[in-house]
Amino acid sequence: MKKKQLYSEVLEKLKSVYPDPQTELVYKSPYELLVAVILSAQCTDKRVNMVTPHFFEVFPDAESLAAAEPELIFPLIKSISYPNNKAKHLSGMAKKLIQEFQGIVPEEIEELTSLPGVGRKTANVIASVVYRKPAMAVDTHVFRVSNRIGLTKAKTPLESEKQLVKNLPEAEIPDAHHLLILHGRYCCKARTPDCASCPLTDLCFWFSQKHLLEQS
8 A cells, every 4th residue: 555545544533533622621722722732742642631720810920920030830730740850941941032022932843942841742743733734743642653654754753744734735744743742542552452443453554463463
C-alpha cells in the first residue's frame, strides 16, 4: 500500500471512531489554552482541568498573570507535575506576552517558542488548535501511535512531525493531531494496546508483526 493511501485510510477509520476530534483541555481563550498546555507537560489533561478553573479565577488574563511572581502562582498549581518550574515559566511567559505581544497570543511558531515554557510541541498545539495552522504537535501518544501503525519511521518527535506533515493533507493536520492522541489515549496504549477493539489492525504494521510472531 502506498504511503498516501495508508494515511487516507487511517484517518478515515479514526474519524469513524472519534467523529469530533479536539483537545480535552478545557479553555475559553488562546491565553487559557496556552496556560493549560504549559501545565499539561508530563501531566494528564484530567489533572490540568481540575486545577485551571480556580487558576483562571485568580489570573483571568495575561495582564493579571504577568503581575504575579512565581511564589504566588505555585500554590495554585502545586498538584501539577514540576510546579516550581511551571510557576516560573508561567510568570515569564505572561510578562513577555505583555511586553512584546501586547497580551495577544502569537500564531507563528518562532514567536510562540520565544515565550518561556513554550517548546515546539506546545507552540504547534497553539498554532493548530487556535489558528488552525498545519502544525503537527507530537506528544508521546502521537509519536507512539504513528510509529506503531507505520505512518512514520521516526526516532525523535521532530522526525515524526516532519514525516506526518509531509504525508498529510494540510487541511487534515489539525484534526489528525487529535485523532492520533485520542487513539493513543484510549486504545493504542503504551503498555497494553487494545488491539481487539482497534479499527486499524488491518493497516497496522505493529499488529501484523505481532501476528507473525505469534504464528511462528
